[in-house]
Amino acid sequence: MPIEQATLNEQQVDRILTEEMVAEIRSLFERYPTRQAVTLPALHIVNDRLRHVPLSAVVEIAELLELAPAEVQDTLTFYGFFKQEGPHGRTRAWVCRSISCALRGGEDVLAHMCESADVRPGGTTPDGRLTLESAECLGACDFAPCMLAGGKLYKNLDSAQADSILKELTGEDEHIDV
Amino acid sequence: MSTLTFEPVLLANIHRESSYTLRVYREAGGYAALAKAIKELSPSQVGDIVRESNLRGRGGAGFPTGLKWTFLPKDHEGPVYFCLNADESEPGTFNNRILMEEDPHQVIEGTILSCYATGAATAYIYLRYEYPRSLERLQQAIDECYAANLLGRNILGGDYSLDIYLHRGAAAYICGEETGLIESLEGKRAWPRIKPPFPAVEGVFGKPTVVNNVETAACVTHIIARGAEWFRTMGTPANPDNPRDAGSYGPKLYCLSGHVERPGCYEAPLGISVQELIDEFGGGIWKGLRGKAAIPGGISMGILSVDEFDCPLDFSGPGKYGCLGLGTAAVVVLDETVSMVDFLHNSCRFFAHESCGQCTPCREGTAWSLRMLERIRRGRGRLQDLELLLEIGDSIGIMPGTTICGLADGAAWPIKNAIRKFRDEFEDYIRTTNPSGYMVTEPVAALDVIGVH
Numbered sequence: 001m002p003i004e005q006a007t008l009n010e011q012q013v014d015r016i017l018t019e020e021m022v023a024e025i026r027s028l029f030e031r032y033p034t035r036q037a038v039t040l041p042a043l044h045i046v047n048d049r050l051r052h053v054p055l056s057a058v059v060e061i062a063e064l065l066e067l068a069p070a071e072v073q074d075t076l077t078f079y080g081f082f083k084q085e086g087p088h089g090r091t092r093a094w095v096c097r098s099i100s101c102a103l104r105g106g107e108d109v110l111a112h113m114c115e116s117a118d119v120r121p122g123g124t125t126p127d128g129r130l131t132l133e134s135a136e137c138l139g140a141c142d143f144a145p146c147m148l149a150g151g152k153l154y155k156n157l158d159s160a161q162a163d164s165i166l167k168e169l170t171g172e173d174e175h176i177d178v
Numbered sequence: 179m180s181t182l183t184f185e186p187v188l189l190a191n192i193h194r195e196s197s198y199t200l201r202v203y204r205e206a207g208g209y210a211a212l213a214k215a216i217k218e219l220s221p222s223q224v225g226d227i228v229r230e231s232n233l234r235g236r237g238g239a240g241f242p243t244g245l246k247w248t249f250l251p252k253d254h255e256g257p258v259y260f261c262l263n264a265d266e267s268e269p270g271t272f273n274n275r276i277l278m279e280e281d282p283h284q285v286i287e288g289t290i291l292s293c294y295a296t297g298a299a300t301a302y303i304y305l306r307y308e309y310p311r312s313l314e315r316l317q318q319a320i321d322e323c324y325a326a327n328l329l330g331r332n333i334l335g336g337d338y339s340l341d342i343y344l345h346r347g348a349a350a351y352i353c354g355e356e357t358g359l360i361e362s363l364e365g366k367r368a369w370p371r372i373k374p375p376f377p378a379v380e381g382v383f384g385k386p387t388v389v390n391n392v393e394t395a396a397c398v399t400h401i402i403a404r405g406a407e408w409f410r411t412m413g414t415p416a417n418p419d420n421p422r423d424a425g426s427y428g429p430k431l432y433c434l435s436g437h438v439e440r441p442g443c444y445e446a447p448l449g450i451s452v453q454e455l456i457d458e459f460g461g462g463i464w465k466g467l468r469g470k471a472a473i474p475g476g477i478s479m480g481i482l483s484v485d486e487f488d489c490p491l492d493f494s495g496p497g498k499y500g501c502l503g504l505g506t507a508a509v510v511v512l513d514e515t516v517s518m519v520d521f522l523h524n525s526c527r528f529f530a531h532e533s534c535g536q537c538t539p540c541r542e543g544t545a546w547s548l549r550m551l552e553r554i555r556r557g558r559g560r561l562q563d564l565e566l567l568l569e570i571g572d573s574i575g576i577m578p579g580t581t582i583c584g585l586a587d588g589a590a591w592p593i594k595n596a597i598r599k600f601r602d603e604f605e606d607y608i609r610t611t612n613p614s615g616y617m618v619t620e621p622v623a624a625l626d627v628i629g630v631h
Contacts, residue, residue, distance in 0.1 A: 039365030078367035079348035098269040100435040137269040141435035151310040
């Protein structure tokens with residue numbers, strides 16, 4: 001097989017971004033006068049589906065946005081939000097630790113949940129169902145202490161509620177997306 | 179105007195069923211201000227009305243909104259961009275979330291009016307990641323607007339056209355700083371820019387740009403609907419003896435949280451005191467306890483002791499009590515059981531986590547202060563640490579002139595206020611928990627920092 005053909009096939013096999021992701025990223029180009037402005041939206045599009053943004057995806061995003069991979073990587077690493085080494089859990093949960101929640105027991109809730117799930121803050125359960133993280137102010141101080149998980153805000157938490165939410169998030173039956 | 183007779187303006191509709199839909203918003207008179215502006219007012223007239231209202235930005239800095247708009251270059255060939263700062267992330271603050279979730283059209287109408295006044299044909303709403311419901315409600319509202327000719331080409335049959343796009347952040351506090359927001363929107367790390375040039379001259383994509391807060395935009399809606407004079411009937415008038423005081427006019431959304439019976443977002447004329455807010459809206463300190471301290475306007479603003487609760491929450495009030503300013507008007511109440519060491523540790527941890535790392539005094543100063551608070555909290559503190567903390571507090575920020583943006587000033591103020599207003603408590607804590615080492619002055623080893631990632 002000629003070398004170019006082998007490379008092409010390899011690329012087709014190994015591409016991380018699906019056609020759907022590429023189409024969604026391209027559809028945003030008309031919104032901004034520069035392609036670089038699509039960096040953060042593109043990272044979200046990939047992260048929403050893969051639950052992380054591996055370096056190979058960064059290279060493909062850079063190609064689409066006509067940037068050096070290092071430019072996309074530079075932006076990605078600024079935000080602690082995007083994981084690269086591997087996917088976060090099926091559900092990603094953020095327990096607020098900022099002042100309004102801390103005053104009403106937020107840190108105890110996080111500690112309790114970490115103990116129950118047997119993970120350290122930032123860690124993922126061995127079955128890959130849940131990543132448990134601390135967050136700075138979630139902007140729901142009227143419901144302190146609170147947690148954001150799977151796109152849903154959990155309000156006025158205590159340890160008992162935290163246990164039942166853990167059960168819900170790590171349960172077998174229900175599929176919960178990020 | 180008494181808070182008892184005050185009728186909410188910004189929160190007037192949030193309790194209606196389906197308050198977030200175009201139908202309900204229109205039933206309550208929504209988009210009448212826009213229709214009036216498009217038919218009867220020129221863009222510069224809209225700008226004049228906002229300037230005459232003396233509206234000051236609600237995002238934290240309190241800069242007069244109409245004046246900010248006049249900094250755009252005249253007769254610029256364009257494009258001019260408008261950014262709605264919806265990256266609300268200041269600890270204790272959630273009023274923008276409530277506006278976007280429950281009454282997004284009020285925010286969009288104000289955004290369209292602001293864009294009309296400033297000549298922007300494209301607006302970006304930079305929304306923090308942590309607000310998924312705001313994302314959903316804003317997108318639905320924008321879609322409804324396009325379908326109803328309130329956005330897009332030739333709005334309401336006039337000559338004006340505007341597109342609004344939602345842009346989602348990625349959980350970084352610094353993106354709320356307007357030039358950090360601009361950098362982030364451009365797809366770069368959110369490192370704030372040195373000013374000048376100000377965004378009005380050279381903002382996003384190198385073009386003239388206005389960045390306004392969500393609540394500011396909501397105020398614009400009502401100012402155009404009811405007039406500049408109406409807006410100035412509320413709040414604290416400018417001090418006639420101080421030509422630099424722009425006054426504190428209009429309604430304000432106060433966020434009340436922490437140790438009160440009824441945390442929540444409450445609307446009152448600017449100038450309500452901390453004590454009034456706690457008593458009239460918050461149902462008092464929780465559990466029958468006594469208050470000890472309160473953050474006046476988001477954690478960056480510093481802290482008031484309980485004997486300072488008469489502090490008026492207007493743009494010049496908190497400054498008279500040694501705080502940084504009104505900030506986001508987010509009041510967080512601490513009851514008598516709270517340790518100020520714990521409070522300051524929480525504050526230092528926040529800023530160490532959120533410093534963007536661009537300016538060394540902020541990056542290192544916030545990390546050092548957290549390490550010292552960790553050590554103090556774990557019984558290894560020295561009295562000398564209080565001097566070192568104050569030295570950090572006095573030397574990081576825009577005010578001492580060592581950093582590009584105000585994040586470090588916000589990190590410094592809780593340190594300076596807490597130690598200076600509660601010095602005895604810090605000293606007692608250090609003496610009691612470290613009886614053999616509190617007088618040590620030689621360098622000591624740092625402890626591992628817990629809970630920082």
